[in-house]
Amino acid sequence: MLGIIVLSGGEGRRMGGQDKGWCCHQQQPFVALVVAQIEQQLKALGLQAHIVISANRNLSRYQALGYPVICDRRGGQGDYQGPLAGIESALEYGLTNKVDYWVTWPVDSIGAVPQYLQIALGDWRHSLSNNPSTIRVLQTLDKLHFAHLGLATMQISSLKSYLDSGQRSIKGWLQTRECVTFTLTCDAQLLNCNQF
Structure with a gap:
């Protein structure tokens, strides 16, 4: 089973401390724009997936979207541990819900190419x-x-x-793992809205 993690659990420092999922672009919340793209791309690929939202505030608003909302298991209220903590909680969800493979999608990435999931997944079963x-x-x-x-x-x-050692950097963790890249050919194909 495939899963998609919408990463919306951060502190939003570059957005003045706002919950980025509820910032708006063309009068639509970021999270709604991202989820709509995910749904469209999954349908185009003929795939089903567990879509989960990693969030640490405004939980009832996220839950109203109809997808599981997963909070970080590390830190307390207002103690943001970074996106790796959100990924960790989603992977734990995957263990109990038989999700084998995940694609992460930051909530501020509101504009991706229509084939984004296809490119990100590659031949994931293989x-x-x-x-x-x-x-x-x-x-x-x-x-x-x-x-x-x-x-x-x-x-x-x-x-x-890695997180137990007190480190939080995604880049740092990836440097300890075997990684390959998947490529988009133009930066304009990935619209990130992560600051004013």
Whole structure:
């Protein structure tokens, strides 16, 4: 089973501390724009997936969208541990809900190419069978986007160990793992709205 993690659990420092999921673009909340793109792309691919939202505030608003809302298991209220903590909680959800493979989608990435999921997934079933320890990382031109990942639920052990050591950097964790890139050919194909 496939899963999609909408990463919306951050502090939103570059957005003045706002919950980025509820910031608006053309009068639509970021989270609604992202979920609509995910649904459209899954339908086009003929795939079903567990869509989950990683969030740590405005939980009832997220829950009203109709998808599981997963809070970070680390830290207390207002103690934001970063996107890796959100990914960790989603992978734990995957263990109990039989999700084998995940694609992460940051909530501020409101404009992606229509084939984004197809490119991000690659041949994910083959990867799970032959090299499940490999993590896919998005690259556009010469830039890596560390919050855009394709990874197996089995990465949970490594991720837990890394976070238990007190480290939080996605880039730092990926440097300890085997990674390959998936590529978009133009930065304009990935619209990130992460600051005013």
